[in-house]
Amino acid sequence: MTRRVRPFWPVIILAVLLVVPKVGVHLPVLFDGPLNRAGNLQLLAVGFAFGIAALSYNLLFGYTGILSFGHALFFGAGVYLPVIALRHWQWSLGPALLFTLVVTLALAVAVGALALRTQGVYFAMVTLAFAQAGAVVVGKNPGQLTGGEEGLSLPTKNLPTWMVGVIHTGNLYWLTLAALIVVYLLTLRMITSPTGHIWEGIRENERRIEMVGLRPYTYKLVVFVISAVIAAVAGVLYLFLSSGATPASVRSDFTVALLLMVIIGGSGALWGPVAGALLYHYLNVRLTTWAASGTVSALPGVLSRPLADPLFILGIIFVLLVLFFPRGIAGTFVTQRLRASRRVENRAR
Amino acid sequence: MSSDAVLRMEGVHTYIGESHILQGMSFTVAPGRVTVLLGRNGAGKTTTLRSILGLTPAARGRIDLFGAEVTREQPYRIVRRGVGYVPEDRDVFGGLTVAENLRLAQRPGADPARMAMVHTLFPDLKARGNQRAGSLSGGQQQMVAIARALVNENRLMMIDEPSKGLAPVVVAQVTEALRAIKGTTTILLVEQNLAMAAALGDDAVIIDDGRTVFTGVMAEVAADGALQARYLGAGRRGEEQGQSNE
Amino acid sequence: MSTLIFITLTGLALAAMYFLLASGLSLIFGLMDVLNFAHGAFFTWGAYAAWWVISMKTPVGGNASTGVFLFAIVAAVVAGAALATGTEVVLLRPLYRRTISQVLVTLGAGLALTELTAVIWKHDAKLFPQPRWMATTLTIAGARVPANRLVLIAVAVLVLAVMLLFLRYTRYGLIVRAGAENREMVQALGIDVNRAFTLVFALGGALAGLGGVFGGAYFKSIDPNIGTVNLIFAFIVVVIGGLGSIGGSALAAAIIGLSQQYANYYAAAWLGDFVVVILLAVVLLVRPRGLLGAQR
Numbered sequence: 001m002t003r004r005v006r007p008f009w010p011v012i013i014l015a016v017l018l019v020v021p022k023v024g025v026h027l028p029v030l031f032d033g034p035l036n037r038a039g040n041l042q043l044l045a046v047g048f049a050f051g052i053a054a055l056s057y058n059l060l061f062g063y064t065g066i067l068s069f070g071h072a073l074f075f076g077a078g079v080y081l082p083v084i085a086l087r088h089w090q091w092s093l094g095p096a097l098l099f100t101l102v103v104t105l106a107l108a109v110a111v112g113a114l115a116l117r118t119q120g121v122y123f124a125m126v127t128l129a130f131a132q133a134g135a136v137v138v139g140k141n142p143g144q145l146t147g148g149e150e151g152l153s154l155p156t157k158n159l160p161t162w163m164v165g166v167i168h169t170g171n172l173y174w175l176t177l178a179a180l181i182v183v184y185l186l187t188l189r190m191i192t193s194p195t196g197h198i199w200e201g202i203r204e205n206e207r208r209i210e211m212v213g214l215r216p217y218t219y220k221l222v223v224f225v226i227s228a229v230i231a232a233v234a235g236v237l238y239l240f241l242s243s244g245a246t247p248a249s250v251r252s253d254f255t256v257a258l259l260l261m262v263i264i265g266g267s268g269a270l271w272g273p274v275a276g277a278l279l280y281h282y283l284n285v286r287l288t289t290w291a292a293s294g295t296v297s298a299l300p301g302v303l304s305r306p307l308a309d310p311l312f313i314l315g316i317i318f319v320l321l322v323l324f325f326p327r328g329i330a331g332t333f334v335t336q337r338l339r340a341s342r343r344v345e346n347r348a349r
Numbered sequence: 350m351s352s353d354a355v356l357r358m359e360g361v362h363t364y365i366g367e368s369h370i371l372q373g374m375s376f377t378v379a380p381g382r383v384t385v386l387l388g389r390n391g392a393g394k395t396t397t398l399r400s401i402l403g404l405t406p407a408a409r410g411r412i413d414l415f416g417a418e419v420t421r422e423q424p425y426r427i428v429r430r431g432v433g434y435v436p437e438d439r440d441v442f443g444g445l446t447v448a449e450n451l452r453l454a455q456r457p458g459a460d461p462a463r464m465a466m467v468h469t470l471f472p473d474l475k476a477r478g479n480q481r482a483g484s485l486s487g488g489q490q491q492m493v494a495i496a497r498a499l500v501n502e503n504r505l506m507m508i509d510e511p512s513k514g515l516a517p518v519v520v521a522q523v524t525e526a527l528r529a530i531k532g533t534t535t536i537l538l539v540e541q542n543l544a545m546a547a548a549l550g551d552d553a554v555i556i557d558d559g560r561t562v563f564t565g566v567m568a569e570v571a572a573d574g575a576l577q578a579r580y581l582g583a584g585r586r587g588e589e590q591g592q593s594n595e
Numbered sequence: 596m597s598t599l600i601f602i603t604l605t606g607l608a609l610a611a612m613y614f615l616l617a618s619g620l621s622l623i624f625g626l627m628d629v630l631n632f633a634h635g636a637f638f639t640w641g642a643y644a645a646w647w648v649i650s651m652k653t654p655v656g657g658n659a660s661t662g663v664f665l666f667a668i669v670a671a672v673v674a675g676a677a678l679a680t681g682t683e684v685v686l687l688r689p690l691y692r693r694t695i696s697q698v699l700v701t702l703g704a705g706l707a708l709t710e711l712t713a714v715i716w717k718h719d720a721k722l723f724p725q726p727r728w729m730a731t732t733l734t735i736a737g738a739r740v741p742a743n744r745l746v747l748i749a750v751a752v753l754v755l756a757v758m759l760l761f762l763r764y765t766r767y768g769l770i771v772r773a774g775a776e777n778r779e780m781v782q783a784l785g786i787d788v789n790r791a792f793t794l795v796f797a798l799g800g801a802l803a804g805l806g807g808v809f810g811g812a813y814f815k816s817i818d819p820n821i822g823t824v825n826l827i828f829a830f831i832v833v834v835i836g837g838l839g840s841i842g843g844s845a846l847a848a849a850i851i852g853l854s855q856q857y858a859n860y861y862a863a864a865w866l867g868d869f870v871v872v873i874l875l876a877v878v879l880l881v882r883p884r885g886l887l888g889a890q891r
Contacts, residue, residue: 118879125834132827133872140865306714315707322700428785440780442773454784
């Protein structure tokens with residue numbers, strides 16, 4: 001019976017999300033000021049962008065079972081490449097985006113082809129190393145291209161007006177939400193396709209896939225590249241939302257954040273990583289505000305200072321999740337329902 | 350069915366992943382005798398041994414060892430009660446020397462005289478003490494694996510397919526080694542080589558599809574061709590090893 | 596020529612620090628199949644524990660006395676070992692056999708522990724005082740090398756020797772070697788492998804802590820990121836050297852440390868890190884199990 005009601009939930013949530021920029025409601029503890037204030041819209045929109053990145057990571061890790069520590073490389077490519085083209089070479093938006101797509105694709109194929117020759121631990125290390133190399137290159141600012149530690153700000157001349165300026169944050173919000181929906185549907189399509197089932201097969205038992213006569217390497221490369229490109233899309237959106245690129249987006253910390261998002265939300269259902277991303281970003285931003293608030297700062301220093309540090313809290317949450325809720329929000333809900341139905345089946349035997 | 354049975358399994362069910370391997374195993378092993386566990390490939394013989402040791406824990410049922418329940422105890426504790434395990438594929442530590450393999454197996458409080466006895470029983474191993482176990486032949490590794498189980502005073506030895514992958518000459522040597530220790534302890538032997546089983550076994554338990562289908566004496570199985578054909582695919586095993594079944 | 600000596604010794608000192616981190620990681624992975632991402636946090640805590648001890652007894656801007664420095668080393672080793680033991684017992688044991696979950700939990704623990712140092716001591720770099728004799732420069736074949744580089748190399752060589760002896764001649768060393776090959780069989784011989792796990796983790800943590808002290812002396816200052824940054828290189832060292840091989844870690848550490856310094860000096864300042872990645876890629880393509888790793 002619950003199954004018939006379930007399809008309605010996504011629609012309701014979607015409808016709510018769509019009208020947010022027009023709604024001036026106040027949600028006291030949760031948000032500062034009215035909901036459709038630029039700052040809050042920005043918060044949600046970045047959450048959506050991270051949601052896209054988390055979906056891409058989930059394709060790799062949750063569905064195909066590939067633990068990559070280099071995803072930040074592709075997200076970072078999406079962040080840096082457009083702004084480099086726009087700022088240094090004065091390209092317009094269209095060509096800049098095309099350039100980003102082509103380079104990301106090439107990078108993903110190159111890194112993937114190389115890294116996927118290894119497995120498990122080794123693969124994780126290779127991707128970590130590549131991401132680190134990328135971060136170093138960005139940081140050291142070769143030829144003044146990346147802006148080093150300061151990053152690059154987004155030049156607004158060549159951009160369409162509806163995207164620029166704080167007033168239009170609502171437009172960026174809708175753009176990001178639309179992108180999220182598209183990526184979500186695309187991902188859904190992919191995982192229900194035969195290829196998607198092979199990916200799941202690779203996660204379960206790669207040997208068996210080989211025995212059926214397929215080459216896991218090719219399928220892994222495909223999912224790696226697709227996932228990288230989607231991450232880059234998220235990066236591009238993030239670039240617009242932040243009006244600039246900073247090295248923090250290429251650091252391995254970001255891949256850890258992605259992992260956190262997938263773990264929090266759970267890889268069981270598609271909406272899991274998205275929920276995880278929103279929750280992660282929300283906590284990351286709001287925790288500092290809470291800590292400065294009356295209740296927390298009134299606590300003794302021993303408690304108030306750690307609680308004021310989002311990364312520390314997130315680390316603790318991560319540990320608790322892995323220990324007690326390894327399947328995340330989505331998983332804990334989904335598995336319980338599955339377990340109940342299996343119990344009924346077993347009794348019937 | 351005496352209460353001083355060395356090992357008793359009752360209604361044991363074991364899963365490996367989703368596969369239901371043991372589907373109600375029940376049998377006992379009497380003290381001082383050699384009980385042979387027979388059955389086709391995939392019947393669940395190795396899983397039975399592993400369930401007893403707790404390496405592949407039983408999901409349901411009960412396992413009693415030396416009169417105490419050990420059904421869900423940790424493997425190292427079960428072994429410390431006095432079990433010597435010789436796994437299928439030997440599992441000697443290739444990177445360690447022969448002497449180190451034996452020393453590792455020696456439990457605290459083990460009688461040093463037993464190590465001396467092992468050296469007498471397997472003079473070849475004593476000579477190769479400093480050789481890397483990984484560089485030994487299959488037969489020699491099998492001797493190491495058996496010797497490992499002998500350096501402690503074990504009340505039960507569980508041996509899984511000692512003749513597997515070995516040349517007939519070597520199989521004869523292994524049979525002799527086991528014959529030498531028969532009587533000093535209780536042995537639960539898994540063996541597809543019917544000739545070897547008949548030479549060493551006192552009692553027999555046949556398992557099929559994870560269930561006990563026959564318990565009795567070895568002589569009975571050796572004489573009953575129909576029984577063999579039904580559960581063991583008899584004749585094939587002996588021929589594959591280059592031996593006849595008589 | 597003197598520059599070459601200088602860079603070589605600096606590279607070897609860096610290698611020594613990597614080795615202290617990598618050896619523990621390698622053992623842990625060899626025996627437990629766990630990628631310990633909390634290892635960097637043990638290093639960081641070692642550095643801060645030492646710094647804290649030193650700065651309490653040292654006037655600002657002055658040199659530490661040798662006695663205080665030795666005490667700081669003890670503090671660092673104890674901090675590393677304690678944190679490691681705690682991590683293993685509280686976080687890893689409940690996740691027995693779930694390797695991916697274990698890796699993830701070390702990631703979270705590493706994050707929280709590292710961040711804790713920032714919470715307590717803030718993000719800014721702290722000057723790391725050392726004994727005067729360590730800070731002085733010696734002239735070797737025309738190169739002026741700080742003594743602490745040589746101390747670091749000596750410490751690493753000593754650790755290498757002790758570890759090899761431990762693995763070869765002690766019972767626990769035997770258990771660790773056997774367990775790295777076949778954990779299950781070790782259990783089937785009646786040995787409690789879990790105790791070996793805790794021992795190896797504690798040992799790794801102690802070595803990481805030791806690395807932290809000397810890392811502080813090498814870099815002359817510490818900040819909360821010091822462990823995380825070097826952890827990545829330690830991982831690369833472990834993979835290139837071969838997971839589970841101490842000798843491999845030593846060899847790989849030397850190669851990485853030297854390559855980094857040579858590339859940084861003779862090519863471009865950022866090329867050093869790049870070269871390391873290239874080395875990793877090459878080794879993984881040509882010899883996936885690492886230089887001295889066992890076939891898994």
